Amino acid sequence: MNTGTIGILVTARLGSTRLKRKHLLEAGGRPFLHWLLWRIQGEFASELATGRAVVVIATTPEPDNEALKAFEAQGVTVFAGSKGNIPLRHLQAAQALKLSAIVSVDGDDVLCAPEAMRAVYDGLAQGAPGVKTEGLPFGMNAWGYAAGMLADSLEGHHGEQLETGWGRIFDFDRFETVTFTVPGNSDAVRLTLDYAEDADLFRAVIEGMGPCVAKATAAEIVGHMLAGGLTRLNATRVEEYWANFNSEREQESASSAEKA
Numbered sequence: 001m002n003t004g005t006i007g008i009l010v011t012a013r014l015g016s017t018r019l020k021r022k023h024l025l026e027a028g029g030r031p032f033l034h035w036l037l038w039r040i041q042g043e044f045a046s047e048l049a050t051g052r053a054v055v056v057i058a059t060t061p062e063p064d065n066e067a068l069k070a071f072e073a074q075g076v077t078v079f080a081g082s083k084g085n086i087p088l089r090h091l092q093a094a095q096a097l098k099l100s101a102i103v104s105v106d107g108d109d110v111l112c113a114p115e116a117m118r119a120v121y122d123g124l125a126q127g128a129p130g131v132k133t134e135g136l137p138f139g140m141n142a143w144g145y146a147a148g149m150l151a152d153s154l155e156g157h158h159g160e161q162l163e164t165g166w167g168r169i170f171d172f173d174r175f176e177t178v179t180f181t182v183p184g185n186s187d188a189v190r191l192t193l194d195y196a197e198d199a200d201l202f203r204a205v206i207e208g209m210g211p212c213v214a215k216a217t218a219a220e221i222v223g224h225m226l227a228g229g230l231t232r233l234n235a236t237r238v239e240e241y242w243a244n245f246n247s248e249r250e251q252e253s254a255s256s257a258e259k260a
Contacts, residue, residue, distance in 0.1 A: 002125050002146070004100025006047075008040055008117065009056050009090055012107030014064045022193050023107055024067065027206040032110045032193060033057075035206055035213065037074055040105070042214050043114035044121070048075070053121070056097065057107070058089050084161045087154055087169060094147040101125075103144040108193040110202050113218040116142040119178040130175035136182055139191035140218050145170070182218045188231045189222055190238045197234035204230050 012033060014021045023033040040055055047053035054077060059065045061080040069078050079096065081089035090102055101124040105112050116133040120142045123131035132143035145153070153169045162169065193199060206213050209224055216224075225231055231238075 002100050002127050005051060005098065006053050006101045006103060006121060006124055006144075007056050007093065007097060007099035008044065008053060008103045008105060008121070009058045009093060010036060010040070010105050010107050011058050011086055011089075012068065013059045013062070014067060015060075015062060018194060019196060019199065021064075021067075022199070025199050027199075027203040028210075032199070032202060033068075033071065033107060034074070035202075036105070036107065036110050036112060037071060037076055038214050039112070039114055040117065041075065043118055047121070052125075054097065054099070056093055058086075058093050060089070084163060085158070086162055086166050087150060088158055088162070091147070091150050091154055094150065099147055101144060101146045102150065103142060105142055106139075106192070109139045109191065110193055111140060111191050111205065111213070111216075111221055112142055113140040113180075114215065115180065115217055116140060116178075120144040123176050123178070128176045130170065130172070131178065132172070132175050133178045133180060135180040135185070136218050137185050137189040137191055137222060138187075140221075143167075143175075145175075149174070180218065182222050184222050184226045185218075187242055188235065188238060189225065190234060190241065191221075194241075195234065195237045197237045201225075201230060201233040204228070204233060 012023050016022050024031045044053045056077045056079050057068050057071060059068055059080050060083045072078055079093045081092035094102060103117055103120045113136050116136055119133055120131045124144050124146060129149040130145040133141045157169050205221060205225060209216060
């Protein structure tokens, strides 16, 4: 049983070159990051009120990211750590804020599923060293790890650049996996903020669903998207993403075959 404070860490910075200051772009008159934080705070209201959880924006010390401190007024802690090593940044936050475990949420995943975050939190609270979810649309899953497991997994990696694919430092055989099923889910449902087209999709969902988006489940959001044909808004980028993904997988397989 984990009796310490679990941090729900939202990894975000404002240095994106593809979509500048994307976390501060707005939907319904509020920044995208506000909607993600609102969903988190709604799901964990009891834990936040009793100190069993804390919401943290895990960012970096560049001057641009000072703008994220505006979210402290929303009851959020802003922590600046390692620039190029995300898991090290998380460990630094855990040590500075005395966190026993971390629920890791990408700031690009504006509508990360509350049921995914809850499953990860509950597993960590029960003492699991690591928990991850699967089966939800791209951009709605969550994962997390005990602070001790993070420290152990980072051994020998502190000096590395770990921004893309940094999950490779973990032994996922030690993780509990929680599987969800969402009607209508497919590769066409991609909910992460990388491009202007993704921003258009998020705006359409948030403004179309209104205040109920704060507690909407993955199934409710996907249902709304499919009913309105909203996947068309970022369809070109989704095709581009999966083409690149499959190409990289083929290259990795070819490289592994050559080494064998």
